[in-house]
Amino acid sequence: MAAVHGDAHSHGHDDHHPSGIMRWVTTTNHKDIGTMYLWFSFTMFLVGGFLAMGIRAELYQPGIQILEPELFNQFTTLHGLIMVFGAIMPAFVGFANWQVPMMIGAPDMAFARMNNWSFWLLPVAATLLVSSFFVPGGAAAGGWTFYPPLSVQGGLGVDLMIFSVHILGASSIMGSINIITTILNMRAPGMTLMKMPMFVWTWLITAYLLVLVMPVLAGTVTMLLTDRHFGTSFFNAAGGGDPVLFQHVFWFFGHPEVYIMILPAFGIVSEIIPTFSRKPLFGYSSMVYATASIAILSCVVWAHHMFTAGMPTVGQLFFMYATMLIAVPTGVKVFNWTATMWQGSMTFETPMLFSIGFIFLFVLGGFSGVICAIVPIDIQVQDTYYVIAHFHYVLVSGALFALFAGAYYWIPKWSGRMYNETLGKWHFWLSMFFFNLTFFVQHFLGLAGMPRRIPDYNLQFADFNMISSIGAFGFGLTQLLFLYIMISCIRSGEKAPQKPWDGATTLEWTHLPSPAPYHSFEKPPVVN
């Protein structure tokens, strides 16, 4: 933050913005808003991480030690909600705010004031969510998927969660409309759609997905709210409703949501791999088509989360085939990254390490994804630790590793300073080690029969749970190192040149100094 603030004037731009706290409250500058998104999401990452530490501490040994079952369920529920809606999604929006205008040669986002509002809704929503721990009855405890009828049973905490989801949804919809409008209308002359950087492409497609599914989520939680308080029976069989209807509507949002969290990660990695391979991205157009196919397929696979809910044979077959099909465009992406690296001239700075770590572990998550798609096997592993392992491989070593990669990659442009490369590498290797220590053994736990969302377990699961908990504590501590690296970079890192990565080709590196001036591309660059 400080860096952007301090350097804004040194580049001679006459920006008359208020200083102090009011600068951040009233700002309409995409860089300020991007910065706020990133700090907000990192804060929420620490809150969600604290909850994860609580969960793993309870599961360290069999028996109930720290968290009573009710509180344990609140921890798992809020861990999921905070990480998905508070940490991962806003972090990607923060990247979009910083990078999309700079990468397409635009001066700012299309709707600058709305941009301010879509950010400032987030702290409100987060406050509602976190404060629900302190209301009578505690926070929502029905899992991050809040299936009724269980979520109809909860207290005030569930209502706070519902309002929080409403607000987060409104924020996401505004953010995505802004991104779509910016990309479609504000590209520099000569930058046709098929010349856009891959990160911009993935965000364009992601934003369309968000506009499509966030209203569905809002509808679902509203129906839940009226079932709870206004006597409707959408999800209550006694009144002619159906609890399974909730699952269909929720996952119609929920599955595209999974891709909302991973497509921008694909974008970040697709920028970094070519840069550090010093070679253009292999198969650019097939990358675009693969991203679009994944987005479209993601809308017709939702019921694979519900194979045990009971559905007709034809339904199970359809959703199994459709789900397996997603492996094809995903495979194309992995092959394209590999081909980009092939015969490159690679160096392995921290962003590249995190990107390779991303591909390696995301592919493992993809394998377990295919296993989960196979209905008969899913019958065994659904709602077990196998599924926990699977989605943490795609969300932590997928989305989160890509976010780390992106942060190391662009921090020189954002702050004008370099991070400490040695510490960055330590951050990568420690994350890599502890992540696998935490989550790899959870595959075994799931196969052996440990259900998810339980605070206590049979002795046969004790060894792996202890290993997993030790890994989780290590992973949690390692992320404080990331915080230290970033703060010391912003405060006192070495001055960064305009283009610290010699293989970088996108506009923010080729046309803008480091740090990027407060107002960039007031005159659009010309792209050949």
Add this chain to the structure above:
Amino acid sequence: MRSKLVATLAGVAALALYSSMAVGSKYNLPEPQSIIAKDIYDMHIWLMWICLAIFVAVFGVMFYSILKHRKSLGYKAANFHHSTVVEIIWTAIPVAILVVMALPATKTIIEMKDTSSPDMTIKATGYQWMWGYDYLQGEGEGISFFSKLSTPKSQVENKEPKGEHYLLEVDNRVVVPVGKKVRIILTANDVLHAWWVPALGIKQDAIPGFIRDTWFTADKAGIYRGQCAELCGKDHGFMPIVVEVMEADDYTKWVSTQNTSAIKTSMHVEK
């Protein structure tokens, strides 16, 4: 003498390794006890081999490249950026692999969904936090009881040492005969629950106000344990499922004790 010792040690080590890999180990699905569970087990192993092959192929290429094509070795970057032929090939091959994976799965799904002509039918009802069982049809018709966790609270609170079947033991087990097709009808009284017995290869949600069904045929007499697999509130982790599979004669004896005893109780209190 010495060589004998080495041979013995090697044999023990090989046996230990084998048994740790073998069925029922803690690295894999439990030892299958029904035809469906066996299909699932074999399918899982088979898919793991396919995944392993893909893993070796993809990362073999990637790590070769990482080792050889680095700037520090003076490697100069090539400049190719697409190849339609290669891209078509690596789209087509995964499609073919997926078809190979989907075929056996399709066959198993059709078998799993076939709940027709059972030898007996049991209704399982999920409650917060226990299971209720009603024998609806077949030998034992009319038997009805509740099945609750029998692990003492003191073990959960760490005041007593935990037993072998900690959290996986109940007061009344579901008893079924070996080799008979048992159809389980599921519903719930309050919230969603799920009835899961890994060794028998079945898991099905119990949904309040609706009926779902599934089936199994146990291959061997024995005791098979599972747990509720759908978050159902505070004591979700404390409502296990225990199925006791008996030989036909023993089952008949069990039924006779049930019919004479008072309703909603059972002789089979677990130690």
